[in-house]
Amino acid sequence: MTSDPIFDVLNEPQREAVSNTKGPSLILAGAGSGKTRALTHRIAHMIREGVPPWQILAVTFTNKAASEMKERIKNLLKITHGDFAFGEFGQGQLPVMGTFHSICARILRRDIDKLGRERSFVIYDTDDQEKLMKRVLKEMSIDEKELKSRTALGYIGRFKSEAVSPKEALSQAQTPMMQRVISVYTRYQNALKEANALDFDDLILETVRLFHDVPEVLERYQETWRFLHVDEYQDTNHAQYLFISLLAQKYRNLCVIGDPDQSIYAFRGADIRNILEFEQEYPDAKRIKLEQNYRSTQIILTASNAVIAPNPNRPKKDMWTQRKEGPNIVVNEVRDERAEAQEAIKEAEKLKADGVPFNEQVVLYRTNAQSRLFEEACMRRGIPYRIIGGVKFYARREVKDVLAYLHLLLNPADTIAFLRILNVPSRKIGDTTLGHLQAFSSANQVSLWNTLKSIENIEALNDGVKGRLTSFVKIIESFTALAQEKVVSVVASRLLDEIGMEKWLKDGTDEGEERWGNVQELLTVMHKYDTLSSTLSLQSFLEEVALVSEVDKLTDAKDDALTLMTLHLCKGLEFDSVTIAGCEEGIFPHASCVFDREQLEEERRIMYVGMTRAKTHLRIFFARSRMLYGETKANAPSRFIDDLPDAVVERRSDELLSAFAWATESGRMKAQTMDAHRGGSVEPFRQVEVDAEFNQDVPLGDDTNQDVFEQGMRIRHPSFGEGKIVSKRGDIVTIQFDSGKKKDFALSIAPLEVIS
Numbered sequence: 001m002t003s004d005p006i007f008d009v010l011n012e013p014q015r016e017a018v019s020n021t022k023g024p025s026l027i028l029a030g031a032g033s034g035k036t037r038a039l040t041h042r043i044a045h046m047i048r049e050g051v052p053p054w055q056i057l058a059v060t061f062t063n064k065a066a067s068e069m070k071e072r073i074k075n076l077l078k079i080t081h082g083d084f085a086f087g088e089f090g091q092g093q094l095p096v097m098g099t100f101h102s103i104c105a106r107i108l109r110r111d112i113d114k115l116g117r118e119r120s121f122v123i124y125d126t127d128d129q130e131k132l133m134k135r136v137l138k139e140m141s142i143d144e145k146e147l148k149s150r151t152a153l154g155y156i157g158r159f160k161s162e163a164v165s166p167k168e169a170l171s172q173a174q175t176p177m178m179q180r181v182i183s184v185y186t187r188y189q190n191a192l193k194e195a196n197a198l199d200f201d202d203l204i205l206e207t208v209r210l211f212h213d214v215p216e217v218l219e220r221y222q223e224t225w226r227f228l229h230v231d232e233y234q235d236t237n238h239a240q241y242l243f244i245s246l247l248a249q250k251y252r253n254l255c256v257i258g259d260p261d262q263s264i265y266a267f268r269g270a271d272i273r274n275i276l277e278f279e280q281e282y283p284d285a286k287r288i289k290l291e292q293n294y295r296s297t298q299i300i301l302t303a304s305n306a307v308i309a310p311n312p313n314r315p316k317k318d319m320w321t322q323r324k325e326g327p328n329i330v331v332n333e334v335r336d337e338r339a340e341a342q343e344a345i346k347e348a349e350k351l352k353a354d355g356v357p358f359n360e361q362v363v364l365y366r367t368n369a370q371s372r373l374f375e376e377a378c379m380r381r382g383i384p385y386r387i388i389g390g391v392k393f394y395a396r397r398e399v400k401d402v403l404a405y406l407h408l409l410l411n412p413a414d415t416i417a418f419l420r421i422l423n424v425p426s427r428k429i430g431d432t433t434l435g436h437l438q439a440f441s442s443a444n445q446v447s448l449w450n451t452l453k454s455i456e457n458i459e460a461l462n463d464g465v466k467g468r469l470t471s472f473v474k475i476i477e478s479f480t481a482l483a484q485e486k487v488v489s490v491v492a493s494r495l496l497d498e499i500g501m502e503k504w505l506k507d508g509t510d511e512g513e514e515r516w517g518n519v520q521e522l523l524t525v526m527h528k529y530d531t532l533s534s535t536l537s538l539q540s541f542l543e544e545v546a547l548v549s550e551v552d553k554l555t556d557a558k559d560d561a562l563t564l565m566t567l568h569l570c571k572g573l574e575f576d577s578v579t580i581a582g583c584e585e586g587i588f589p590h591a592s593c594v595f596d597r598e599q600l601e602e603e604r605r606i607m608y609v610g611m612t613r614a615k616t617h618l619r620i621f622f623a624r625s626r627m628l629y630g631e632t633k634a635n636a637p638s639r640f641i642d643d644l645p646d647a648v649v650e651r652r653s654d655e656l657l658s659a660f661a662w663a664t665e666s667g668r669m670k671a672q673t674m675d676a677h678r679g680g681s682v683e684p685f686r687q688v689e690v691d692a693e694f695n696q697d698v699p700l701g702d703d704t705n706q707d708v709f710e711q712g713m714r715i716r717h718p719s720f721g722e723g724k725i726v727s728k729r730g731d732i733v734t735i736q737f738d739s740g741k742k743k744d745f746a747l748s749i750a751p752l753e754v755i756s
Contacts, residue, residue: 006041006048006076017257018042018290021051021227024248024282026275030319031304031612032574035257039229042255043095046075046227056095057225059103059244061232062572063547066097074675084753100240101200101547104207108198109539112206114214117196120461120539122407123546124192124199126414127395129153134193143436147180156188160201161237163208166172186316195449196413200547203716204239211246222250232572233258233278237269252281260315261308264606266599276313291659293319295574297650299324299613307643308608311601331641332617333516333653337582337626341373344655346581347383347619348562351577356617358384360576362563364610366588370581374564379732379746382719388565394545398505398515399522403545404466406488410538412449413566419448425504427468436460475499487537491528497686511727567610578614580607583622583638607640622642708754709747716753717745 007015015029018039028709029035037041039058041289047053060066072096096103113119124132133149135265159169166186174181192198198206228248230236233256242305249256256278263272279285288408293301302318308314348361363374371387378385394403401424409419423429440458441451451458452473455466475498495517496502505516511695525545529537567588582588588607593599609620620641626636709715713725723737733752735743745752 006045010038010041011292013288013292014038014041017290018045020286020288021046021049021255022253024252024278025255026278026282026285026287027255027290028287028315028317029257029259030293030317031259031262031609032293032486033290033319034292034294035231035290036065036069038259038290039231039255040072040361042591043069043229045392047077047095051095055225055226057103057227058095058097059231060097061099061235063099063102063544065231065572066099066102069097070094073753077136080631099547100236100243101674102543104203104243105543105547107207108203109543111210111217114217115206117193117206118411120196120411120412121296122414122417122503122593123197123203123395123543124195124416126402128197129199129593131416131419132191132197133174133188134190135182136184136412138186139456140187142180142184147184152181152184156185156357157201158269159185159303160205160383161239163239163242165203165613175362177639184581192601193388194413194486194647195415196411197416201525204243208239208246209243211243218246218252223245227253228255230256230261231258232277234260234263235265235270236272236274239269240272241271241274252282259317261317262436262571262609264571264602266566266602277374278711280402288700289317289700292315293321293373295615296321296612296697297323297616300324300611300616301326303329303644303648304608305612305620306645306735307611307640308604310643311568311604318746322711326616328648328650330617331644331649331651332621333651334621334623335625336542336652337370337373338624339654340581341619343568344374344581344619345383345562348383349381351617356576357564358560359715360615361406361579362565362570362573362575362577363579363581364565364569364570364613365581366590367582367608368566370516370587371564374581376746378564379744380563380719381751382743382745384559384561386559386563386662388562388563389569396515396518398519402444402492402496402501402519402522403542405479405499406492406538406542408449408476409483409491410542412480413447415448415606422472425500427472429465429468433461433465433469483534483538487526487530487532489530489537491521491538492526493523514699567606571609574613574615576615576618577619578610579621580610581621582626583620583641584626584635585638586633586635587626588638589640600745604640607638614706709752714755718751722755 007018010018011034014037017025018041021042029038043056043058046056058066058069061071085614091359098106100739108121109119112121130149130153133153134144137144137147137149137152137490156416159166164172166189168184169182169185170179173182192202200245211221225247230244235258244254256275258275260272260275263270263275266272279287296304298321301321305319312542326670329469332340332343334343344363348358348363350357350359365374367370368389375387385632392441394400396570402418402420404414404424407414419501422434436458437448437451440446440454441448444451444454447452452469455461455473458466461469479491479498482494483595486494501519502516505519506512524717526541529541532540567580582587585594586590589600589603592601622637622641625632627633665741709725709728711725711728716722717735717737719738720735720737720741720743723735723739725737726742727734732744732746733746733750735744735752
């Protein structure tokens, strides 16, 4: 019997999902049930059965997911068909796979001119949006205290996710405040158009408008993509739903795959009704359930199923696995947030010693504010870590500066980019000069770029300033022309030489070296586009940068480091060991949700998602008291802990093992306060003998004087030996150890000793 690599590795429900290729399909895929395998094998099967690749579209929520699917399909087709040519978007060789935003960006790049817009539009990221909004509010004389820029963008984002235009929103406004928000929405959209820019939400909204207003364009794409697949369908918003529904109208070959129990993005506009009501919209849809889990132990699944069970109106799934054995889930009670961080990191070290790499471990928390203590604990122990959701690479100042130059080459009307780099590197262009430019621009109703080209007409500027501005114009015009001939990596490299960016960034400090290193890394990314034509190279690079996801980069990390991240960012990932911190009422579930039934259901889904990231080890922490946002509170354990079956839980408490919590002034004070509240007496603090691992890193009763440590000093660390401080940034020092290791430490907590 001949083996079949497409079907042999599938279980029965997966085979059904792969085989059923005509008409509407709903695949309910539980956590870790192999949905990516089902989706990729389905597409490979369709191609093998004669469906032209260019007729297949697969929409994902991350670039990472799209890349993985492409590779898997390529490998499957090589096995069954030998070499198989994969081309780029629109060339008919490759089943098109990408995020909603990337696919819509390419559609608009080709067809937005039919809406009276220019194809050379730029995509504004969140930082650009906020700068533009601040400018809009200033122009409308609206004080930030009255309406914050982020609040306004939040309202506008919700309108756009629901596909509501400013005109439609105005008809729904019932309060003066909302009427003002909508007037800001209108002005914001006009400002985007003036800058020939689209924000993320516009990419989808304008594509939907294109399909509505230009039927022949919609028909062309309907004929192109006759077989549609949407991953993570539970996370789609109304605008995305409209996009997919319009494309599926003609042939109705729509396969959606997802899990209502993992719908956790309502704050971004995700509408769980899209998946719950799919079968009402498509009564002939085939429903397939993937219930076998290939990730977690049965203990973890039993606990996860118990946590999600109280949510109403969810399609019933009975997740199961062949991994019957495994450690119980540890529910760990600790004194406070510091003890929580120390205990979590200590356990990570123990797992590492037992053979679980740090790369296979994650600490999850509900809010970003909880991350600091885990970071400090890692520094104290000398543990490598990465924080996902911190300062993103593409949000770093020097990276944004280079990108702004490239945006200006592509689109001189981009006011945000113009204002960002007019004085980068410094051209001695101050606020007074900028005020004259903006006044001329407003008075003559021309862009700032065209204002510069008319610089001789601005009498308020002296000849020196005019000369520097004229030089800037010549640089931009020269490299705009070069961008028509050369790929983006060549253009950027020559541009950086021309403006002296390296000299400007490398100011003799380690920070300057790091900033220039980030620019070099950006140039490395650009080389991916060297095989494209000159203009397409620049456009494609800027699109990828605008649409990149922080979680996409997680798998690129080569170092063995512990991951710290919020629960919202962990979906789609898996780790051998998962720690969920802060499981107290008011923290998780979040205080803003406890009186809202729908939000509380989503909090429960967030917990379910976090728990089902774990393959083998799952630890849940709650603290008896916690300081957060400058206020100490003693909250009850999370209701989610109450739902865990006793048979799969091991409960631990530091009540009798709290020597470490007593080893700091804050620990002593908190303990005294708590004991006083309990009516007990407090023994005066005395130095105690603690765990040897803690003892080496925390000299009891000894406060570190941070001012003692300076760059260039020789130091000793009890674990890593002797080394040299190579840089100091506030409380953080970087030490190059004689062993060759290089590590960061927080001076407020690290056990460092000056030796010379």
